[in-house]
Amino acid sequence: MYACSKNEDEITPEETKIVFLVPSNFPAPTYNFEDNKLTNAGFALGKKLFYEARLSADKSVSCGSCHQQFAGFTQLDHRVSHGVNNCQGKRNTPPLVNLAWQKAFFWDGGVKNIETSPLNAITDVCEMGTDLETIVALLKNTTPYPDLFKKAFGSPEINSQRVLKSITQFTAVLVSCNSKYDKVMRKENGTTFSSTELAGYNLFREKCSSCHAEPFFTDFSYRSNGLDITSADEGRSHITGVNTDFGKFRVPTLRNIEYTSPYMHDGRFYSLDEVLEHYNSGIKASSNLDPQLKNGIALSTGEREQIKAFLKTLTDNEFIKNTLYSET
Known part of the structure; x- marks a missing residue:
C-alpha cells in the first residue's frame, strides 16, 4: 500500500503494508525514509497525532483542524488559519500534498525540513499555542500512546x-x-x-507553466504576483532579510485546486474566476513584481473557461476520499 494507490477506500493501516513509491510521472523525492523507517505502526501513530486535538493548548485544535482532507488538506472557506481560542493567523492554510518533494515549507519557506515543519503550528500562539515538552508530557500520561510508541519504535x-x-x-x-x-x-x-480540457492545457502551458511547473504545478520558487502595491505581509523577506524578497511568497501547487479555496497567501479570492481576473486585469505594479507578470496575463472569457476545465483535471478524488488518511 502506498499513497498513490487506487480503490483502497476500505483498507486500514493494519491490514496492508504501507510503503512509499514514486509515481512514474514524478521525479525522485527530496525526502526519503532512510532515517525514519516507514512502518504501519509509525504511520498509524502519526495519523493519530495529526488528528489529536488534545495536543493544543486548549485541547480544541489538531493538525487536521486546519488541514482537512475533504478540502485537499487545507481549511475550507477560511481566509486564514484558525487556531486555539478562535485566534486567527495571518496566512491561508497551505495544502499538505506531495510534501516529500519539497525542499522548504510554508508560504515563506521558513522551514527546510519536513520533520520539523509541525513545530511552527505547535508553537504558534494563533495555531496550537503549546510546545513539544508539554506535548511529550501529555502523551506519556495518556492512553494508548505509550503502547503506540512501543509498536512504532520498539520501546515505549x-x-x-x-x-x-x-x-x-x-x-x-x-x-x-x-x-x-x-x-x-x-x-x-x-x-x-476533452477538447476543452486540451485547449486549457495548451493555454496553461503557454501562459502559466513557467511558475506552476508540471508535475507538481509549482516550481517551488518565491514570487510577487502583484496583489498589492505594498504588501501588508513581508513574506519571504522575513526569512532572508533581503529587500528584494519583500512581498514574495512560494508559488502554490494547483493540484486539487478545485477543493482548496480560498486562494492566495491571505485567502483573498474565493473562486477561480477571481484568481483569473486578477491575472487578467488586477495585477499591481509592486516593486518586486515578477517580471513575467508586468503586462498581466490576458485571458478572454472563453480562454478562462478552458483553463478552468483543465485545472479541474488536477482533482484527485482518490486522494481526497481515501479513508487511509481519514480520522475515522
Whole structure:
C-alpha cells in the first residue's frame, strides 16, 4: 500500500503494508525514509497525532483542524488559519500534498525540513499555542500512546524526535498523483482530455507553466504576483532579510485546486474566476513584481473557461476520499 494507490477506500493501516513509491510521472523525492523507517505502526501513530486535538493548548485544535482532507488538506472557506481560542493567523492554510518533494515549507519557506515543519503550528500562539515538552508530557500520561510508541519504535519511550518522525510518516505519504491529468500523462486506460480540457492545457502551458511547473504545478520558487502595491505581509523577506524578497511568497501547487479555496497567501479570492481576473486585469505594479507578470496575463472569457476545465483535471478524488488518511 502506498499513497498513490487506487480503490483502497476500505483498507486500514493494519491490514496492508504501507510503503512509499514514486509515481512514474514524478521525479525522485527530496525526502526519503532512510532515517525514519516507514512502518504501519509509525504511520498509524502519526495519523493519530495529526488528528489529536488534545495536543493544543486548549485541547480544541489538531493538525487536521486546519488541514482537512475533504478540502485537499487545507481549511475550507477560511481566509486564514484558525487556531486555539478562535485566534486567527495571518496566512491561508497551505495544502499538505506531495510534501516529500519539497525542499522548504510554508508560504515563506521558513522551514527546510519536513520533520520539523509541525513545530511552527505547535508553537504558534494563533495555531496550537503549546510546545513539544508539554506535548511529550501529555502523551506519556495518556492512553494508548505509550503502547503506540512501543509498536512504532520498539520501546515505549516518548520524546520530541519520535513525535515529529511519526507525524512525518503520515504527512510524507500524502501523495496526490491519480488525477485525470496524471492518468492522461501516464496513458492509463486510454484516458484523454476533452477538447476543452486540451485547449486549457495548451493555454496553461503557454501562459502559466513557467511558475506552476508540471508535475507538481509549482516550481517551488518565491514570487510577487502583484496583489498589492505594498504588501501588508513581508513574506519571504522575513526569512532572508533581503529587500528584494519583500512581498514574495512560494508559488502554490494547483493540484486539487478545485477543493482548496480560498486562494492566495491571505485567502483573498474565493473562486477561480477571481484568481483569473486578477491575472487578467488586477495585477499591481509592486516593486518586486515578477517580471513575467508586468503586462498581466490576458485571458478572454472563453480562454478562462478552458483553463478552468483543465485545472479541474488536477482533482484527485482518490486522494481526497481515501479513508487511509481519514480520522475515522
